[in-house]
Amino acid sequence: MPTPERTSLDAIVLAACDLLEKDGLAALTMHAVAHRVGVRTPSLYKRVESRNQLIQLVAEATLTEVADRLNAQNDPVQLANTLRTFGHERPAAFQLVMTPGAGTPVADAEFGAAASTSVLRVAGELAGEENALEAARLLTAWATGFISMELNGGFNLGGDVERAWEFGVTRIVAAITMTRAG
Known part of the structure; x- marks a missing residue:
């Protein structure tokens, strides 16, 4: 999996936008976004502090x-x-x-x-x-x-x-x- 430094905030937001359209707001989770951008969930928290912020x-x-x-x-x-x-x-x-x-x-x-x-x-x-x-x-x-x-x-x-x-x-x-x- 890529390191968090290789995952940009823009990529995270784009992945979240795609997930929102595909699966709805309830499915927009930190885990789902992390998986989509290719990092482990704890690594995502280095860029985004919470689901609410996402x-x-x-x-x-x-x-x-x-x-x-x-x-x-x-x-x-x-x-x-x-x-x-x-x-x-x-x-x-x-x-x-x-x-x-x-x-x-x-x-x-x-x-x-x-x-x-x-x-x-x-x-x-x-x-x-x-x-x-x-x-x-x-x-x-x-x-x-x-x-x-x-x-x-x-x-x-x-x-x-x-x-x-x-x-x-x-x-x-x-x-x-x-x-x-x-």
Whole structure:
């Protein structure tokens, strides 16, 4: 097995991210990650002090990826679509950062702030700077709720979910735009 010096923190976090998607949060253990990166479990503790810290690092890496994807967007519909695409590509990571369960370790606030920058910018353009935070929260909450319902099989009344998404995102953006002060 490689020595801990040959196992980087980035490799550990990447392995943890992969395990999260493959097997879920409950299966994301220090032992499983150590095995995946090729070190013994005690060696992993030289890089990561606990499972909670490991989950926090995964959440921070996830928010960094979300920020990178969202920063490329200027259009509110594309911004929401980008978040939705991320949710479908990485559902466990999406839920970890957008709807963490009680007691689940979360990222440091700076990572959430970085992931929110684009949403705040676009929301400010739609609703005016004085309403940017409220507009960003509305757009994010609606998109997160919709995506979470999709991921959890919550739309079981039939109909076209894609059409529902397009209908909803268009209406949310229109509603936010209406709040723009003179």
